[in-house]
Amino acid sequence: MGTLASLAVHAQQAYPNKPITLIVPWAAGGSTDILARALAEQLTKSLGQPVIVDNRAGASGNIGSNVVAKAKPDGYTLLVGSMSTHAMNPALMPSMPFKGVEDFTPIAQMANVVNTMVVHPSVPVSNVKEFIAYAKANPGKLNYASAGSGSTNHLSAVLFEKAAGIEMLHVPYKGGAPAVLDTVSNQTQVLFSAGTQTLPHVKTGKLKLLGVTEAKRSVLMPDVPTVAETVPGYELGVWYGLFGPAGMPKPLVDRLNDATNKALADPDIRTRMDGIGVEIVKATPAQFSKVLRDDAARYGKIIRELGITND
Numbered sequence: 001m002g003t004l005a006s007l008a009v010h011a012q013q014a015y016p017n018k019p020i021t022l023i024v025p026w027a028a029g030g031s032t033d034i035l036a037r038a039l040a041e042q043l044t045k046s047l048g049q050p051v052i053v054d055n056r057a058g059a060s061g062n063i064g065s066n067v068v069a070k071a072k073p074d075g076y077t078l079l080v081g082s083m084s085t086h087a088m089n090p091a092l093m094p095s096m097p098f099k100g101v102e103d104f105t106p107i108a109q110m111a112n113v114v115n116t117m118v119v120h121p122s123v124p125v126s127n128v129k130e131f132i133a134y135a136k137a138n139p140g141k142l143n144y145a146s147a148g149s150g151s152t153n154h155l156s157a158v159l160f161e162k163a164a165g166i167e168m169l170h171v172p173y174k175g176g177a178p179a180v181l182d183t184v185s186n187q188t189q190v191l192f193s194a195g196t197q198t199l200p201h202v203k204t205g206k207l208k209l210l211g212v213t214e215a216k217r218s219v220l221m222p223d224v225p226t227v228a229e230t231v232p233g234y235e236l237g238v239w240y241g242l243f244g245p246a247g248m249p250k251p252l253v254d255r256l257n258d259a260t261n262k263a264l265a266d267p268d269i270r271t272r273m274d275g276i277g278v279e280i281v282k283a284t285p286a287q288f289s290k291v292l293r294d295d296a297a298r299y300g301k302i303i304r305e306l307g308i309t310n311d
Helices: 003-014 031-047 059-069 083-092 128-137 152-164 176-184 195-203 250-264 267-274 285-306
Strands: 020-024 051-055 077-082 104-113 115-119 143-146 169-172 190-194 208-212 238-245 278-280
Touching: 020 031, 020 059, 031 051, 031 077, 031 104, 031 238, 031 250, 031 267, 059 077, 059 083, 059 238, 077 083, 077 104, 083 152, 083 238, 083 285, 104 250, 104 285, 115 152, 115 195, 128 208, 143 152, 143 176, 152 169, 152 190, 152 285, 176 190, 176 195, 190 195, 195 208, 238 250, 238 285, 250 267, 250 285, 267 278
Parallel strands: 020 051, 020 077, 143 169, 143 190
Antiparallel strands: 077 238, 104 238, 104 278, 115 190, 115 208
């Protein structure tokens, strides 16, 4: 065995021998950050080195993601990314600092986020079928909010409009929080958004839940129908995953995948995530890689066909 190969094997066997940085490309306090900090706490225990969460927000997740894309593939700089940063942004933005698929090593698909369709209680409907009928009977009356043009909220709504054959007015905001607040206050009437943002308002009666946007019902809310049960073929799923830079050695990827899956199986983490509408997922690196590639192809095609941009 050559000297370089021996050094590489030794480095993997000794891993980790210093702190690991876990980059979250969004601000602290959101569901991604909560999940990342829970993971970091467990990995610190199991790997024997500090795992430090570093929030690098900005440019729709691109700033923090680019730090990892350009890092050494040694396992000491990792990323909690999402469907939006890796499968949507490359199609939405004409100038990208990285490639969402090629520049990263998929390590573990950490979780799926329950994505909801909600309306203000003043909208006189109780399900998706009634909503479509109401929208067709009241053209121009319904406004939908989003966290900004090109966001998952925006894409969810545009896909729904096309599949259901309706038209609504898009009202983009600078972030998810104001989009939720203006739907609660009836400035906008419709919102497609993560349950982490909408379900607290559903529980208090300030928003009405019509369905979830995933292909199948959520195990966290089995009584809530999917939008696809009324609009066949409609689907938009949001996931979070652990990534490293491209070129990470397979033994290192497998070790981190195993450690991540074991960490997220912790009952306390599952309970905390269940409470905010985040469903923990266990997957191999190969399975996660397929999800990434399939979604990048699917959403990239949809975004280009519909002419959606982040402007």
